[in-house]
Amino acid sequence: MGRPKVAFFDLSCCEGCQLQVANLGEALLDVLGLVDLVEFREVMSESWEGRYDVAFVEGSVVNEESEQRLCEIRQRSNVLVAYGSCATIGGVNGMKNRKLLSDVQSTVYGDKGDWFPVTKTRALHQIVEVDYFIHGCPIHPDEFIKVLKSALAGLPYLVPDYAVCVECKFNENVCMYDKGVTCLGPVTRAGCNSWCVNNGNVCYGCRGMVSNPNQTGAEEVLRSYDLDANLIANKMMMYNAAMEQCDE
């Protein structure tokens, strides 16, 4: 049996997650020893006509073209992995869903807004079936490797469904709330090893919310910091706005 054919694709995103893969350093060579990398537009000109055993797709769907591309990739892939917040939950691209699309277009392109048609931002699983999720903006290299291992072993990868706080406590950080600022750790699903808090910043919720967050409880906590309602909503929705529409 040959090594599995692996390909990387990107839709609308910053391509930071592919860079995280490229940045694995020499571990990348170990990975390349296990798989047959057949397509990776950002760093390769090769292309592949056959089926993909594993397709990693980054970025969100923001227009009809990208929707079509995604469907084609899905059809040609045995396993589809959504990686990066844009792909798994819509991510920062989703913020525009809370505004009028026409306003958004004219803010940036003036009266030429309709030269570049767009749709609401959607995560991949809102359009096609997704087999694995690697959350995060950007993805954490360790989790990428973990998911790759699961995919190669044919096992599901269970995204932690507890809060970032758990890892934050494992790392014994001084809590941001004790430092007088608010943090989305308590409602955000773990898996990043509390990356941001380890580096002195707050969690922005890039991995999406745990499946059953106590949203009212969390808003209550945020309110006690004298933040206006808009700021609180903005904070909670920086990454999660595209998922909101899916709940509707």
Next chain:
Amino acid sequence: MTQALIRKEKLAELVTFLASRQKVVGPVPLSNGQFKFAEVSSLAEMALDYIPTILPPKKYFMPQHETLLKYDVAKGQQMEAVVEVEELTLFGVHTCDLAGIQCLNVVFSDRPKDLHYMIRKNHITLIGLECSDYCDSYANCGMLRNHLPKGGYDLFFSELEDCYMVDISTHKGESLVEESGLFEPVVFEVEKQLQTLRKAKKKIFKSEVPIRYQDIPRLFDETFDSDVWKRLGEKCLSCGNCTNVCPTCYCFDILDEPELDLSKGRRIRVWDSCQHENFAKIAGNESFREERFDRKRHRFNRKFRYPMLRYKRIFCTGCGRCSRTCMAKIDLKETINALMEERG
């Protein structure tokens, strides 16, 4: 056993001596008036006037991630059970945390014994340190009678006017005292100072909640259906902070971590929390503590009632960490007060 004393000016030398023997861990300051146990090489790096560290010393007895087995499935299910240990001196452990370690000792030495814990524990030298006042308003060690030393250490230091009175409780402690050559015999004057300290503590460490130790389990039994739990459930974010920081919470999950080639790997255990929704979920998606309030109640009962039935002791040390860490401001003392009020 016996006692000795050490002059304050010799303490730095003692720490250097300990650090020359093996890794020494003590309380070091972080930002915002918080502390953690971390490796030190001198007294100057430590803050002996600390309040409870973010994580209790349990992280040295049962680390956040701990290898149980190493495996290799290249030829079937092959494995080797392993313990990762290192010789360690824990310096400056407060009485509440000593009590916490004792709780863990009880659990892990209960049959079937947990060898991983037991072996690691035997590699740790424990040096306790007495508090003369409450750490802060969250602490409630007085209620749980953990403000006084109750064993569980090799050496125990009580700070007096210009020396520390040192209680030597084990052979290991005794040989430390002898080898260091820094201790002196106890003199009557110093013994008197210790008595004065303990007397003063009696006044300071009054129970923060008007309930007697032996009545606490019954309170929880009688308030199982209380509305107080419902109210906590509305506030709780289920982040699990309270369990991770608790010196007597020991629940864990077991996971496999394969290496990239998928054949070799480790089976590890990782701290888990009864506050997480999936903690008690079984196949068919039935969960026995689906509601937040139910999980909250379970946690409190696991501190104050269930262990009394099983291990004949309360599993709250009074360190106050859970209240200190909770961003939803769920407070242990307030909760007990509210339960008492409601019961009338």
Next chain:
Amino acid sequence: METIAITHSGYEIKRGRIAEITELTEQEKLYRIVLPNDETLDHDPGQFVEVSLFGVGEAPISICSSPTRRDSFELCVRKAGRFTEALHQLKAGDEVGIRGPFGVGFPVVPLEGNDVLLIAGGLGIAPLRSLINFIIDNRRDFGKVDILLGARDSESMLFGGELAYWDKRIDLNFCCSVDQAAPDWQGNVGLLTGLIPGVTLDPLKTIAVACGPPVMYRYVVDELLKKGIPETHIYLSLERHMKCGLGKCGHCQIHDVYCCQDGPVFNYRWVKKIKGAI
């Protein structure tokens, strides 16, 4: 940091070889497992083992064969998720890891000399099968034996051949019911609890043992009590999330007990006291 190899840690596995796999339904497979060096598992009916696949994990599975059959033991596994699906991929000859047996099983000693009423719902038949075959192999030690079995439909009924055999035996009263009947179904239709009133029994001489999904218990117990069976004569097997099997990891804790060590089989008198146990 030093790594010391240890033995008898409780987490080590025995390497069990799968001698035979029988597909019972689309969801359930039966595994016959042999331990190395002809070792006997030496379990009690109602106990469970932790089955392990390195790289995937572990899951508690009831032993569904009787301890009287000593050369191997059997597990009936339903595909429920990550681990059980991986287990379903295995072939005869493959190895699995085995820890255990764990827990307190069915009350074999109190049952002896008494009439026995066995009630199984769904997959609950798996652990009970161990007890049933144990009783069959020691038949004269027990009084009258009634077996009540409930399943979703005839398709999901497990151990079909064996059921027919039990049905045929004159020293067992066997009775089953399905929730939804296919057109060709001849037997009872309706909830399992509906079978209880029809059983003739001497309540003071009967010990009832039930095993099934948690929702079933409250109704079953109601019916048994209506029959006049004393609370202390009722035993239930409780399923909880389990990880270590050693009474440490906390997942299976109900009040002050650990299901994995103190259970999974409990007397109803105790269960009744504990809010939320069933």
Next chain:
Amino acid sequence: MSRNVSVNVEFLTRVEGHGHIIVDVQNGVLQKAELQIVEAPRFFEALLQGRSIFEAQHITSRICGICACGHSLASIQAAENAIGFSPSEQTIKLRKLLLHMENLDSHILHIYMLAAPDLLGVQSFIGLMKDHAEAVRRALRMKKACNDVCDILVGRHVHPISCVVGGFTKLPDNKQLEAMRKLLLQMREDLVPTVALVAALKFPEFDRETEYVALVSDDNEYPLLSGDIGSSDGVRKVKEEYREITNEFLVPHSSAKHAKLSRDSYAVGALARFNLNADKLHPTAKAVAETLGLSAPCYNPFLNTVAQLVECAHCAEEALQIVEELLAQGVVQSETVIVGVNENRSIPVRAGRGVGAVEVPRGILFHDYEVDEQGIIQQANCVIPTGQNLENIEADMHKLVPEILGKKDEEITLALEMLVRAYDPCISCSTHFLEVDFVGR
């Protein structure tokens, strides 16, 4: 010679983002030479409106994964200018260090992984692994070193965590500075064979004189993080007047806006910086330029890759110097900031406008914010280097195609791809900019 050529490269590879190259020659006459930008727009300017200025860095960093640190720095500069905050000297020093690492990292990626395969006649760095295994390992090691320094400094290179408005949320201690120093010393060593590798490459010969735009200053520092905007045609403006430099306009085949100044187009990037500021480079970098035969002014856009390597030497040396200075002085840990969305009011806020102008790997980057007295963003504008280069790339294509018409179609296509790649375009970045007032004039 009258021939027809039709080049249609869909989804240009080994560039960041999505673009097509379209060239149409009819009877030997060039009809069309376009770099189509088909990246779906992401509307960052619109997303920023109504949000706290303290979130701007986090959001705009997500414009581009490759230049995330550059965006962060430009965003922070604009934000701090807008609210009237002055960073400390230590902060500025650390930011310079970060910018050096960003430029190094991006240039190495471009030189080894994106540009070198063309020059060595393979399709990708995977192809390089056969004959140039050592070079691939070295490239990965050098990239890893940049990442490791960034990990220590700001938590990660892609979307840095700890550099925020006000300073740094985490500061390196001596142990970490030592670790950075070690990595940079290794970097210095690895640059030597890199220079040898590039010296041996043959770059296409092609010249087109154009206007070059970059930061300029009156002191002796090679300006990257501060300065005025200058051009080789003698324009000089303060950064707040960047719009008079960029003069952006829309074209239908690109979701990225184009720009022009004194001529029909201008260029930014490593070569522009080199042309304007070569005399301010670190001596080691000057020596590298000499070895590689690069001297200012240079009008061959293919040599942008060479200018990048010269800058690598500069950045590595400067970064090392900063780290060594910090080691000597010690980092003042009390300067650590805790900001969040400023709910603790640790930074005073006022209404105002601020512009950030930073030399990021691909050229000069502008962020421009207007905030109200609560620090809420009213207007935002970002002008990205690649956008500024697009018109110039097309002008190059217009000159290049007739010169190489004698070649085979595949060769023409490859030459065009190489030309575009030489600019190291960052297309995801380039599709977010500007406001209404500039459109369609």
